[in-house]
Structure formats: C-alpha cells, structure tokens
Amino acid sequence: MTKSKTEIIEKDVQERIFNAALKEFSIYGLCGARIERISKAAKINKAMIFYYFSSKENLYKMVVKSVFNQFAPGIIQHLSTDPSPEEFIEKMTRHYVRIIASKPEFIRMIALELIQNPENITSTVKGVFSEIGNNTGPAQIKKLHARWVSENKISEPDPVQFMLNIASLALLSFIGRPFIEALFKSDTENITTSHEEFMEMRIKSVINILKRGMLS
Amino acid sequence: MTKSKTEIIEKDVQERIFNAALKEFSIYGLCGARIERISKAAKINKAMIFYYFSSKENLYKMVVKSVFNQFAPGIIQHLSTDPSPEEFIEKMTRHYVRIIASKPEFIRMIALELIQNPENITSTVKGVFSEIGNNTGPAQIKKLHARWVSENKISEPDPVQFMLNIASLALLSFIGRPFIEALFKSDTENITTSHEEFMEMRIKSVINILKRGMLS
C-alpha cells in the first residue's frame, strides 16, 4: 500500500524545513538564524516550524545532531576492517573530504557549534556513538592508535594530536579555503577552481602530507 | 610629559569596548552578539558604544579588521629573511600557534568571518596588506613557493594547497580541539591538558608533520 497523499506531503514539509534550517543555521548560527527566512526557503508558513519542531532551539539541536550523525557510520565501518595506518589515513580522508565537499553546510555547522557551544560537544559526541555501541568509535581508534605506536608504525604518540592533524587537514581546511584563495588569486584570475577539482587536489595533498608526515 | 587623565580614560574606554566586543563577536557572531552584553562587560553605558563606533556593524567590522591585522606583521617579517622551507615552516608555526593559543578569540573570529561572510574575505585581505605594501605577503610567498618547488625542496606544487596545509594544522586545528578531546577524554580523566602544554604539543606535532610531509 502506498502512503496517503497527506503523509507524503507532511514528510516533505518536515524535510523542507530541515534542509532550509540546515542552510540557515550553517551560515548564521543559532542566534543569527531567522525563522522567517527558514519558512520562506521551505515555502511553508512560519507557524508550521513550531508545529513540527516546537522551538527554534530545538530545531537547531536536531540539525546539529543530524549533522554529527553523518560522520559516525564512516568511522565505524572503516574501523571494523582493522586497517593499517596507511589504509586508515587514505580511507578516512577520501570519505570525509567527499562528505564535506558535497555539503559545505556540514563543516560550517560543525565549526559554528564548536565555536559557539563548545560545552555541548561532549554530550553531542556521546549521543552520536551511544546509539551504535559503547566501545565503538573513539575507543577503537584509541586502541588502534596505541597499537600502531607500539608497533612503531606511526610517529605521533598522542592520539589527540594524531586525530587533530587528520581532522584539520581533511575537514577544517575547507573553512580556510576562501582565505587562502583570497590571498593567492589575483583579480585577473577569477577562474576559481571548480569544487570537483579542488576536492581531488585536496584529497591528494592531504593523503600525501599525512602519510609522509605521520607514518614512520 | 605624561598624558592627561582624560586621554588615558578615553583610550581605556574604547579599548574596553573593543576587547569586550572581540569576546562577544567571537562567540556569537555579528547577529547573535548583544550590545547590552558588550556594554556590561566593558562596564560602560550602552550609548557609548555608538558614541565611539556609531553602529554594531561598524564595531564588528573594526574588530574583524583588527584581528586580521594581527597576522600580517608576522608573515612580513619572516619573509624578509628569505627563509628556507624548513625555517618558514618552523617560524610560521611557532609564531601563529602562539598567537592563536594566547587569544582564542582570534581564530574563532576568523572562522566565523570565513563561514558567515566569505564574500568579504577578499577585501579584508587586501586591506591587511595594502597598508604595508603591494608586493608583500601573498606575492612574496607565491614567489618563494615557486622557487622552492623549482629547486625541488618541497613536494606540494600548488601554493594554495601548500598554505592550506600549514594554516589548517597551525590555526584551524584549534577549532577542532574540543571535538577531538571530547572523543578521547573519558569522564574519569577530566584532567584536561593545560593551555601551555597543549600549545607546545601542538607546535611539535605540526612542525613534525609539516616538515616530514611537505619537504622533499
């Protein structure tokens, strides 16, 4: 049996709100975002947002949660293969750069949340992995990293610095892109690199620097 | 002769507003920031903010400009020594990590501006270097980088990727810190690393990965 028309529309509305909210929050943050703009982008009445999500803050929280949730499955899957550090670096980089490049809202959202609500991060992270299992994700990485260090496969002994290097190069670098390009692209060459091109260059550069820089 | 009392106080007020504004904007962004909070933090009457800075937006712009201006002198100075890539990486990393670590507001401010007003970056960057000289900064780096590549001293042929790697690791990584720490620090070990310690570890790690990862 197919869904009734109303149900379809209903789902559609919620999704439209959600997507519009993601865009809005990823640019303006919680405080700066405007319900009015979200409702117009979603082509629905302002009141519907409260009907479906009860408050601006709640909508924001759900968007944040959803964004962070996009990142867990990738890690889990990669970890289950018991990868070598080379494989880990390669797969993680490819996977995450692609996600970030495909949805620029994601990294903006994450960065904003890290800047504006760092105190929420712990519970957000917990929420992300608690749904999958207690000893997954972070715990596994920690173990793997410790083993790699003990096996002398990698040079960075601190797992925090280790992961920070990966995350900075693969994810956060996208925030810095406009700045670096503004530095180097003169007015005449306004032929900015396409998203696709940039993504491939980025993957290559990150994998290269990470492998050569962190593997023993 | 010493400055008159009024002069001192006056400057003091402007400075207090400025510092309070930096803090406020670096957390909440332009839209989310509240003049009320800034005025309270600066211990002055709300109206004084408009007396000295005419509008919230103008105050924000001046704060952004000032933040970006903190970064130009360092680059310029380092470049004037015609450094080898090793020196460049070492000095730049040490210099900028220290700035960022000393004033967490700086990187938050920069990231917020990059996320929320990427279209302003070009003019901001221009403003920063135009006050010092036309062929300084970016142009010099580009030349140096090209020479290093031609002399086979470094492996990354694209200056954008080259600088993005440095900036991500040395600057943007600080945004990611709470996230990575949330991943790895369990509730029991709430003995977070001190700022000093973290800074030194970060410098070491970044210099290490950059040198090994990017030098030929």
Next chain:
Amino acid sequence: MTKSKTEIIEKDVQERIFNAALKEFSIYGLCGARIERISKAAKINKAMIFYYFSSKENLYKMVVKSVFNQFAPGIIQHLSTDPSPEEFIEKMTRHYVRIIASKPEFIRMIALELIQNPENITSTVKGVFSEIGNNTGPAQIKKLHARWVSENKISEPDPVQFMLNIASLALLSFIGRPFIEALFKSDTENITTSHEEFMEMRIKSVINILKRGMLS
C-alpha cells in the same frame, strides 16, 4: 455574500491605524509623531503597525499620499463641466472648504508636508494625477485660465497667482484661523463660533472676495 469576519476585522485594523496615524502626523509631523501613541489610539499592538506598513516613514508617506488624493477627484469633476470662472470659483470653494472643515487633519497634513518636505511635492502631485490621466487637472486648469484671460473674463494673468489666491483663501486660511481668532476674541467672549457657522461664513467671504476681486 458578505465578507468573512476576518476580512472585516483586518480591514478595520488597517483603517484604525491609518486614521490614528493621520491624526498623529497632522499634529506632530513625521519626526515628532510617536508610534506608541498611534498604536494606542488605534487600539492595536505596536508591532502591527510594522506588520501592515513596514516603517513609520512608509506609513507617513501613505498618509500623505492619501490626503493629497482626496483633492484630485473634486478638481477633475469640476473641470469636466467646462465651467465659467464664476462657476469654477463657487464650486471649487464650496467643495474644498467643506473637505477641509470636515477633516482639519487634511490641511495640517498638507501644510506640514509643504513646510517640511517641499522637495517631495512635485512627485506627490505627479502621483496624484498620473493615476487619473496625463492631461487632466493642472493642464486643464492652465488651458481654461488662459482662455478666460484671453476672453477678458478674469483679471489675473498668471495662473500661479490665480490659483494661489484661491488656495490660500479656501484652504490655507484654516491654518490662520486660531491666530486671527486669538487676536480678536477677548477672554470674555469664549463663545467661539461653531465649525458649521465658521465654515459657512468662510465660504461666503471667500466666494465674495474671489468673484469681486478676480473676475473682470
């Protein structure tokens, strides 16, 4: 079918705002008018004014426009009958004095606009007649006046002075009323003439002076 309740109420609110605004602006002008007072007089929430009229200035402009629009139809109608100068003077005077006397806000509004924004008058006047037709109103009067002059029916050769005499006596005189009355009414005779009485006396006096003074 009658209008739905909402429609009626909605229109009612806009109208109430409009009337309250007319009163307020006609006394205090744009700068001196207070949204607070308008909202209280209209018995609505302050925010509704912005909901319907977006800004104080816009509300003011619409009120001005509406006031000036009250005057066009009368002229147009009178002109279409190809009147003699006697008829013109009589009908115009009766018509406009009655309008002004019935709504003292009108002439105050017009005078304020003429005093405070004389640079807007041209566009306002254009707006008034452009909705009706290009060669109506002023153009017709000019033609008529020229014919009357050539036929030696009136003595004032300049259409500007001709109309200024009519407008001053029939319209602007109402602004001067309190002054002249203050001059002549002593404290003991605070039995001020009623609006009705004054209006009739005014019509008589104006028609008399205009006919005798301007017809050849």
Next chain:
Amino acid sequence: MTKSKTEIIEKDVQERIFNAALKEFSIYGLCGARIERISKAAKINKAMIFYYFSSKENLYKMVVKSVFNQFAPGIIQHLSTDPSPEEFIEKMTRHYVRIIASKPEFIRMIALELIQNPENITSTVKGVFSEIGNNTGPAQIKKLHARWVSENKISEPDPVQFMLNIASLALLSFIGRPFIEALFKSDTENITTSHEEFMEMRIKSVINILKRGMLS
C-alpha cells in the same frame, strides 16, 4: 569704551544659536528639531545651548516669541496713521509680504506653531501686544474695521473673515507656493521665478484682489 572681546563673542554665540535654531525649528518643528544639528550649524558645542537657553523647549519658545514679535511693530505703526481701508490693505500687504519673502523661516515657524500648538496662540498673541500697550493692535483694528463697515467702505462685516482674507493672501500663500508651482511648472520649464520676481507679482496680485474684492 568698546565692548570687551569676550562679550562680543558671547553675544555672537547666542545669536548664532538663535539663528540656527530658527532655521531648524522652522523646518522640523519642536519635536523633530535636533540639538545636535543646531549646535553644528551654530558652530558651537552642544552643551552651550543648554548653558544659554537651559532647554530645547525654552529655546523653541524664545524663537517663536521672537518670530511673532517681528510682526507687531508693523501693525502698530500703520494703525497710528488712521489709514483708509485702501491704505491699510496696501501698506499691510507690502510690509508683510516683504518680511515673509525675506525670511521664509518666519511663515514656516508661524504655521508650525499654529498647527502643532494652537493652544499656545492666545498667550503668544497676548505677549506680543502686552509689551506695547493694552488697547493697541487687535483692539484698534477691530475699531477701525467697525468704522469702515459703518461708513460702508468695505463689504466684509466680520473682522475675523476680513483679517483672515488678508493674512491668507499675504502670508499663508507662501506656504502654498511650492504646491501650486509643482502643479503648473512642467519638467521642461525648470526656470523657477526668482524670489524677487515672485514677491513683486504676489504683492500686486494680493493688493488687486483685496482692493477689488473687499472695498465697497
């Protein structure tokens, strides 16, 4: 002995404030006027206005009083000659049109006061003539008018209408000028009549219509 420098400057300052205030109030009215603008126009510090005039409202009152005072001496003088109605009309018209034309601020000020504070008019008028003598001005005109009526020299039996006709044509008409000109001057003929020219045309027209229209 000449005045000391300070005294001269002081008087100069008060005068500058006064002139600037007249201009400002005559355009914006009491509420709309800005102390800031007045102080800038007078090239003095804002606080000096309060030093000399204690409050905005007081300054306004003094400006109003001064404006109305400009008009009393003319009337008094003319009346002392026991004029015929012709003389009265001619002299009054010439005298007042010239005043108004030379200082457009005067009529704007008067009109604004009449529109915005009609309740003050009585006391203002009293103030104007009380300084000269109790039975002067209004009382004299009333007597003269009554005599002229009884001698069958003029047709308008009501002194209020009589004076209103004169005042409207000679004074208030200047407020209507921009409107009537906007009606008749097409875009092409932007050669507006000069102040001088207009004044002379106005005097001629007013005297003509008043004499023919009101004398028996």
Next chain:
DNA sequence: TATGAATGAGAGTTCATTCAT
C-alpha cells in the same frame, strides 16, 4: 494541517541633558 494576525519581550539606536574638567 495550514494560515495570517497578533503579541510581548527585547534589540539597536537616538537624543536631550548633565558632568567633569
């Protein structure tokens, strides 16, 4: 579900006025 109207708590900003020097 869906909508336009309504609300009230602030937000940024202005401004007359006062203060300190």
Next chain:
DNA sequence: TATGAATGAACTCTCATTCAT
C-alpha cells in the same frame, strides 16, 4: 565659557512565538 564624555529614557523596529480560524 567651553568641551568631549557620559547618561538614561525613549524610540523605532525585530523576532520568536502563539492565537484564532
């Protein structure tokens, strides 16, 4: 006298949220 800084009340306008239908 003269000034720039400071103040607090008030103003326009915004916005999340709720109401009535």
